[in-house]
Amino acid sequence: MSGPREECGVFGISNHPEAARMIYYGLYALQHRGQESAGIVVGDGPDLVGHKGIGLVSEVFREDNLGKLRGSSGIGHVRYSTTGSNRLVNAQPLTILCHRGPLAMAHNGNLVNAGKLRRQLEEEGSIFQTTSDTEVLGHLVARSRQKDFLEALEESLQRVEGAYGYLLLTPRLLIGARDPQGIRPLVMGRLGEAVVLASETCALDAVEAEFVREVEPGEIIVAESEGGGFRSIRLPVSPKTARGRSTGLCIFEYIYFARPDSDLEGANVHLVRKRLGRILAAEHPVEADVVCGVPDSSLSAAAGYAEASGIPYEPALVKNRYIGRTFIQPDAVQRTLGVRLKLNANRKVVEGKRVVLLDDSIVRGTTSRRIVRLLREAGATEVHLRIASPPYTFPCFYGIDTSTSTELIAARKKVEEIREVVEADSLGYLSVPGLLKAIDRGNGHCLACFTGSYPVPVPVGAGKFALE
Amino acid sequence: MSGPREECGVFGISNHPEAARMIYYGLYALQHRGQESAGIVVGDGPDLVGHKGIGLVSEVFREDNLGKLRGSSGIGHVRYSTTGSNRLVNAQPLTILCHRGPLAMAHNGNLVNAGKLRRQLEEEGSIFQTTSDTEVLGHLVARSRQKDFLEALEESLQRVEGAYGYLLLTPRLLIGARDPQGIRPLVMGRLGEAVVLASETCALDAVEAEFVREVEPGEIIVAESEGGGFRSIRLPVSPKTARGRSTGLCIFEYIYFARPDSDLEGANVHLVRKRLGRILAAEHPVEADVVCGVPDSSLSAAAGYAEASGIPYEPALVKNRYIGRTFIQPDAVQRTLGVRLKLNANRKVVEGKRVVLLDDSIVRGTTSRRIVRLLREAGATEVHLRIASPPYTFPCFYGIDTSTSTELIAARKKVEEIREVVEADSLGYLSVPGLLKAIDRGNGHCLACFTGSYPVPVPVGAGKFALE
């Protein structure tokens, strides 16, 4: 609703008699990571076959097209457009044919040197059919002088820079690769004799797979399409990794992206978010009558704030669950209905009350202002906005859809100015130390959006439509 | 998820330049009351024009078909099939042509004497094109000897028995009628010069209309399509109303149907549900570590139980929001995935814990058992099921989709037997006095499903497909 928008979820499975169906359910559990397109590719003897389309998993797949995807191994993808606009040609998995045979790829993340690599490849005579950075990896693999496919893949992954959780499929292999900094998440599970790879643990739960471990930063998992075995390859530590910079899993996975019932690095997302709220309550206390959160991502933090502050928690904002892609937005005349149709304030809960409103982040500030107004119109006497993360100040180049700083209000305004814009009575952000205290796994994290310290050097001009 | 299924929501507006669009937003806010079909009819000079279809409001309507519905007055309907199966011909509003001109009807509820009236009408030579009981009222109005349309309507409403919130539309009038016992809800609001009628107050909020009052039991509100005025007609108290029986608004509107941000009889639904949870905690205390509820309808009761018991509340069950009509259900082989795809237990929250699980009701017991198992598989050491209503023992004939007692587990088994079926460590139902204490508005309520005391005599054999 109010947070930054994440791009993709991936799910793969090998050695399962109902691979496509399991991927369907896995993608469905990852739907919160991308609602614009969905796709599945599975092995079919020496070929790869697939189906993809614009829309939700349940809209794109029906019994007739899912039933045609036989084969015991496959990968799937749900996409929120990051690089490249929302055209079907950019939907994933992307399948290519090269001298090594067919190869399908599904990608969560963003390659910061995709533009440069693409220009090099084009100069060497490569042709592209999409504007997606995913296609670049396919070209590198096809052009690699390495005879062995896996060596070619390894070499190619060393040439790309950025953040990724990649799934690849050949007729014989299911492969998962995570970027050397471990910015984008990727987990491994087992379901009987099947190997499962997914962006989040909630997708393992959906198919009743057992969590094994996270794929390590810089690790490549290679599973046979049939047989159930797998092995691990490690990319050499990239010399390009910026030294002395905070690096590791994207902190926004904790704050906003992941489902509350997923675990990240062994920690439950809901419980981490509650801790964010508890610490925020200590950092920015306020006298109030009721605490509420913006559904769904901020409810855990609100509960934590309520517990720590002793102010009662109430679900004062009710979200309409039925909004769809084709929903008819109010036109200019009915503009004030905009937020209200998605979110209604429960008047009886806030009337005459001083309200603490928790949100996960502020991007532009416009949504926050609308929600503050909604609460006042429902009778709240005061609205104190509390943000369960530090000011979002620097654009992300690793797969989150905010690639220019001009749209980030915190890049241009101080906290007090932001408070004025969002019309809150007070505004408090969680501090970076408070954030780290709540998460505190000792692994390090990518905090670039809060600190500007990018773990991977960002080329000038990199951005969402750089390739288009 | 686990509760009984409600049938319909209605929304009407008169004297508004964007009537169809306001109805669209109103129906969207009422989408929780019915997801199978949606329809809108508006006046268009001397005619009525409309569009309806199978699916969600946002699926049925697009700019092209909504844009054709001009006219300043109209009615809309979302339907969960009660009487009649899910065929487009049964979608509402239903438009008929008779000597009085065109008439559209949208109906929430169920007429218990529809079968008898239909047989009479058929014997007199009437033909029917739907199996919906709504069509019966149209025939009665057309056949009435009363010259005046409103008198004919009044006479006809006196012939039907049952529960209804009816909206009717002619080229000149918008009419709302509520059954004499007030079993089904209907509220009135104003939006500038427009009169608004809706099943719930949350729909008034959606269009920023001001709540005026509930339509009274047995009241007919008549608003001019243009002009902004309205008047009230009262049906005579029906001599057929069973004396000495509890009667009034359906108690299940409080327990399950209404959105938590709606108000019923001046009481906020969320706050009433919290009270149900508080009283339930007093009636059925248990030693436990965590309280959770089945989303979404039981979260308020769970919060109330937690507050009263001092046991911490946690959202241990996470619901997948993206399931759609076309979702591919797991087949027999993957049967255990059934509940899990919709609902995931957050392992880190329940592992090693004694869990109190709140639900609004138990119909067959199968869903409850699956959720209890889900919690145990996630590591709960004990699961104590608490139901925020009395045992659901008697079928409803007034619009809720449980018209035979054989499917109601409480009609056949004692509480301890039900506990065994659902595999809970303990099971506690709210008592009828506890229920009334929580609601306690002095107006009386229809409690037939708990007590068997039906406010309107039910004919033998009445049931969902009685007309088919």
Place this chain on the structure above:
Amino acid sequence: MSGPREECGVFGISNHPEAARMIYYGLYALQHRGQESAGIVVGDGPDLVGHKGIGLVSEVFREDNLGKLRGSSGIGHVRYSTTGSNRLVNAQPLTILCHRGPLAMAHNGNLVNAGKLRRQLEEEGSIFQTTSDTEVLGHLVARSRQKDFLEALEESLQRVEGAYGYLLLTPRLLIGARDPQGIRPLVMGRLGEAVVLASETCALDAVEAEFVREVEPGEIIVAESEGGGFRSIRLPVSPKTARGRSTGLCIFEYIYFARPDSDLEGANVHLVRKRLGRILAAEHPVEADVVCGVPDSSLSAAAGYAEASGIPYEPALVKNRYIGRTFIQPDAVQRTLGVRLKLNANRKVVEGKRVVLLDDSIVRGTTSRRIVRLLREAGATEVHLRIASPPYTFPCFYGIDTSTSTELIAARKKVEEIREVVEADSLGYLSVPGLLKAIDRGNGHCLACFTGSYPVPVPVGAGKFALE
């Protein structure tokens, strides 16, 4: 293309294990009679089930919906809208429920007293859901005091006036009824043990049924759904039939509507049309180099004209076969493309030639003018238009879509004036005696559109939208 537009085709079959599929093929063969909607209803135990939709037979039916129509007896309909506009609610067969049970009706033709009957029925309290005249018959049957269904039907058919080929279906019976004047066609065939009823013999051919005979004017054929037997009932000769007027099969079935491979009253349509062309050549000879016809309806007449005149026949106009309902028409800027996209003149065939152009009729004259121009632009030095029927002067009230005389150019202008409008070098119409000479079956025909002598008295104001 240039002729009047016909309304409907009907097809029914009893006692066949694949009834729905046979109806599908039968309707497909009758597609030229109506392309706007298609529908099939079959018996299903005590019920009738069906499917209908907007579009061609091959668009409306797919394996999934056709496969659900089991049952050994059924009726189908293709519709070109005559009475009532093109809304799905008016698609046929129309199914009603009354005290006699379910009844489905499919109707080719038009009831001239439908408006009057409808007003009577409405005054007696009937409600209507369509604007189709077909529904009127259902009401009459439902209201008849006759106990027996067939007697009720017989009584009802005596109350309606006009032209019809009616098919009716109950769970036990397949019924075909033809109007007492025999204006609309209806034929009977056998396919093994099955009875087949259809608008034209080409539909019998499509399912490899054997032609038995035409249903007689005023005859009702009653076949058991199972068993293979049938019997015949005769309506009494209507006293309302205008005496001394020409009556019988609509002459336009010969001229335009029927497929050339159908037989009418024992005569092959293609051969009759060739005779029309031969006689026309005698009545309106001209010196010319080539004869051509407007595809498809006028090709036979052109061949006849060529044979009789000795002028060579050439297919100078080529029709594009792929135009569909959703074809994007040229806008104002490209207006001249209008006819050309459907029809192209073969320049090499007409360049420098004097062309005789055959058409079946002239309605408004605008299409004729465009075709004349097309030929001139392709190099024709002269264009002599010959019409294989007399001037179309009087509107039809029996099922052809020209219900006001204002749009008929021959009602307002003399032949020489029409020639000027269509920009032909000469114009010759077939005479009424010439027409009768070509057809000459001794049965009489409805010639009202040429002579104004209506076999059934037409009420003032009867017309297409009279009921709306």
Place this chain on the structure above:
Amino acid sequence: MSGPREECGVFGISNHPEAARMIYYGLYALQHRGQESAGIVVGDGPDLVGHKGIGLVSEVFREDNLGKLRGSSGIGHVRYSTTGSNRLVNAQPLTILCHRGPLAMAHNGNLVNAGKLRRQLEEEGSIFQTTSDTEVLGHLVARSRQKDFLEALEESLQRVEGAYGYLLLTPRLLIGARDPQGIRPLVMGRLGEAVVLASETCALDAVEAEFVREVEPGEIIVAESEGGGFRSIRLPVSPKTARGRSTGLCIFEYIYFARPDSDLEGANVHLVRKRLGRILAAEHPVEADVVCGVPDSSLSAAAGYAEASGIPYEPALVKNRYIGRTFIQPDAVQRTLGVRLKLNANRKVVEGKRVVLLDDSIVRGTTSRRIVRLLREAGATEVHLRIASPPYTFPCFYGIDTSTSTELIAARKKVEEIREVVEADSLGYLSVPGLLKAIDRGNGHCLACFTGSYPVPVPVGAGKFALE
């Protein structure tokens, strides 16, 4: 119906304010050349934008998607799958991005060395996304060392071998290229200031463009997207062209593919086909009562045969025009309906008659046999089959869908044996000299399918799915 199936039609236009709409109408006129997919790409500033889909032109394009294709220059394609199966990814135009910028390609024909080139390209590291041979040309252009785009294109076209009418589009240029043997057709026209390129002249007529001339074998036409000028480049005569072999326009364009109102090499297709029929009458006379042809491709030849023989022509076979992609084919039980649903014999025309049946070719013989039987069932006493071309004996590798000789009945059987298979009373094929006499333009033609003398050497194993 009974002939070989052609693959594609192309249409391009430069410098026209309504380019996309003109392409739409042009493709619509070429729809007979391919009904499986349709696509249009136009320039849009520095980009190319397009839309394509499975189905007819009128199904794939609607106002909403056509309206988005602005730009003054563009190309379009209708496809019957030749190389590559019917998947959307293979629909054309194909758009690629390379260092030269975006490039769209639409291709009619087949490259016989596509497989070899593809393997080379793959070994050099190219990746492919389609199985279409069209993509090969894009790679060659991208990889060419020539700096200038046109020089790179010229070089690339010299590397491909086979038959093609290629249209290419860049943001600045519209290009048409025809293979050096001129096997596939391509014509040029003018529409005001616009340059038009199309597979057939009937598409020029459709948009009212004036025919200028045929694109010459080995010629490349280069038109500016804006400005209206164009220039011509000639490919050097290919040393690979087999000497001493008949070469030139595919003879089957005359016999079967082209629309009768198109002109090929200055000759009208209908008139050429009539000549084929006349010569066939001289070569294979027979005593008979009536001549008919298989619609639509053989009607002209039948008319010619009738004229030369003096036997009357009659349209004895009536084709159903409404069959669509989604038509439900009769299953095994109703197999005999197969041909009959598409084609009905007019009994009254053939009953008791000796029939001469004209067809354009015999591929497998099964369809011919069904039509012969159809005529006999309608009462024909004799059926004499006359084929307006020589025996189709050798597979085509230049774009016609018969790439193995095993399916060609004439490759395995003598004429008398074929006669037995098709159950005709006599069978006569046109001779090769007779064929050439009818066409006789002095340019030479590709007659490989009749003579086995392939103008371009065919690699071993080339065939439709060679690339898949």
